[in-house]
Amino acid sequence: MTDPAYFERMYARSDDPWGFDDHFYERRKRELTVAALPRARFGSALELGSSTGALTEQLLARVDRIHCVELHPRGVEIARRRLVADSERVRFEVADLSTWTPAETYDLVVASEVLYYLDAEPLARVLGWIRDQHASGATVVAVDWRHPVAEHRWSGDEIHRRLTEVLSAASGGYRDTDVTIEIFEPAGVESVAVRDGLAPSAHDTRPGGPES
Incomplete structure (x- = not known):
């Protein structure tokens, strides 16, 4: 894990350190x-x-309720103030992802600019339970900065x-010089247009698809 002192310095500097x-x-x-989220609404998110x-x-x-896991208590404190109007829909937990494991399954898992702070063994462990969430039906969204950062253990x-x-x-997803955003839907899930009836399903054998 990136040295916790790095996050201490960042939060000591500003309430909006990045x-x-x-x-x-x-x-x-x-x-x-x-x-880029492939559904209009998700019930639960991590x-x-x-x-x-x-x-x-x-x-x-786009989400009914969110479980937020954050390493630094200061980040949670700032987030609580920001989201006070939605406090009943947000659950905060201060935890180190290096050792943390979810106790429930979610419809959506979002990892935005966070996984590259983990060392090799913790990253493998986190990817393992993300895989399990995905296999249980979760859509996974990963967002990562593409430029070098000294404190990152991995590139985006x-x-x-x-x-x-x-x-x-x-x-x-989306990719440019600065950022990669990727959406991983569970295997077998059809596209947004198919689910909306705008495009034929790969499983529809009728000539012309659903509108024929």
């Missing part, structure tokens, strides 16, 4: 992430490394390579 509210990159990244709650706030427009591209090894192929 500029989540100030930078256009951050606002755009959140909007792209939420727009957000890993929720920090100050900036992404949580936008996820709440390596994290996505590792995710592809343990999950089904990404069903959608």
Whole structure:
């Protein structure tokens, strides 16, 4: 795990230590992430490394309830203030992902710019239970910065390579020079257009599909 002193320094510096509210990159990244969600609504979500709650706030427009797991108590404190109006829909937990394991299953698992802080063994363990969540029906969303950062144990591209090894192929997402966003839906789930009746199902053998 990245030295906890790094996070202490960041939170001592500011209530918005990574500029989540100030930078256009951050606002755009959140909007792209939420727009890429393949369902209009999810019942339950798990957000890993929720920090100050900036992404949580936008996820709440598409999720009934969210369980937020964050390493630093200061991040949770700031997030609680931000999300006070939605407090009944958000559960916060201060925990180290290196040793933490979920006790329930979720419809959506979001890991935004967090997995590359983990050392090799904890990362393998976390990827293992993410795989189990996915196998139980969870959609997994991974978002990662692509530029080098001294405190990161892995590059963002390596994290996505590792995710592809343990999950089904990404069903959608977005990538540019700065960020990769990938959506991993459970195996066998059909596309948004198919589910909306706008495109033929791969399982529909009628000529012309569902509108014939």
